Amino acid sequence: AQSVTQLDSQVPVFEEAPVELRCNYSSSVSVYLFWYVQYPNQGLQLLLKYLSGSTLVKGINGFEAEFNKSQTSFHLRKPSVHISDTAEYFCAARYSSASKIIFGSGTRLSIRP
Amino acid sequence: EAEVAQSPRYKITEKSQAVAFWCDPISGHATLYWYRQILGQGPELLVQFQDESVVDDSQLPKDRFSAERLKGVDSTLKIQPAELGDSAMYLCASSQGLSEYEQYFGPGTRLTVT
Numbered sequence: 001a002q003s004v005t006q007l008d009s010q011v012p013v014f015e016e017a018p019v020e021l022r023c024n025y026s027s028s029v030s031v032y033l034f035w036y037v038q039y040p041n042q043g044l045q046l047l048l049k050y051l052s053g054s055t056l057v058k059g060i061n062g063f064e065a066e067f068n069k070s071q072t073s074f075h076l077r078k079p080s081v082h083i084s085d086t087a088e089y090f091c092a093a094r095y096s097s098a099s100k101i102i103f104g105s106g107t108r109l110s111i112r113p
Numbered sequence: 114e115a116e117v118a119q120s121p122r123y124k125i126t127e128k129s130q131a132v133a134f135w136c137d138p139i140s141g142h143a144t145l146y147w148y149r150q151i152l153g154q155g156p157e158l159l160v161q162f163q164d165e166s167v168v169d170d171s172q173l174p175k176d177r178f179s180a181e182r183l184k185g186v187d188s189t190l191k192i193q194p195a196e197l198g199d200s201a202m203y204l205c206a207s208s209q210g211l212s213e214y215e216q217y218f219g220p221g222t223r224l225t226v227t
Contacts, residue, residue: 004155009153032214034214036218041122041220041221041223042220042221043117043119043204043206043218043219043220043221044156044204044206044218045218046215046216046217049214049215051214090155090156092155094214100158100161100169101158101216103155103156103157104155105153105154105155106153106154106155
């Protein structure tokens with residue numbers, strides 16, 4: 001079955017430190033990948049997306065992600081986090097055989113001053 | 114900047130009561146989605162509309178949930194009767210079309226069933 005796995009439910013980091021949020025997807029011939037951010041009591045906002053082309057995708061707020069087909073991963077990275085990055089982050093995938101987006105369970109990023 | 118509107122933002126209801134949520138997508142967006150997000154989990158698609166037609170409602174508990182988009186613009190999601198397990202955030206999203214990959218989300222309605 002098609003699925004998206006976020007192994008880390010919580011990631012604590014210090015302010016200005018780098019961070020990586022991990023995401024793995026179930027293998028497919030064709031897949032489109034997304035990262036969304038959700039601030040408390042708000043809807044989801046798209047950070048970045050991979051549809052095709054370059055495997056390194058840059059998004060908003062200084063985030064980037066790398067599509068790795070051999071490892072079926074799409075990890076999210078930021079070289080230096082800020083307090084304002086405190087939020088829940090969701091990885092999502094859309095497979096060519098289905099139109100709906102499948103979300104991971106989310107990773108809560110908490111920033112320590 | 115155009116946004117997806119949802120109301121109410123918060124709703125508290127007693128079990129066995131009826132409850133309804135409203136969503137107004139971004140103008141011109143033909144595709145509308147309703148998601149349920151249980152605390153600590155990712156959103157799960159309940160129903161997807163293309164204009165006024167249902168494209169996917171395979172995960173909608175049809176014995177108690179209903180959704181409509183009569184004029185192909187705004188939409189209403191109803192639960193009757195509500196159960197304790199329905200407590201969740203209900204998110205509405207829209208996109209320009211079925212093949213459009215970017216979905217724009219509203220702020221959500223947080224439902225608490227007591």
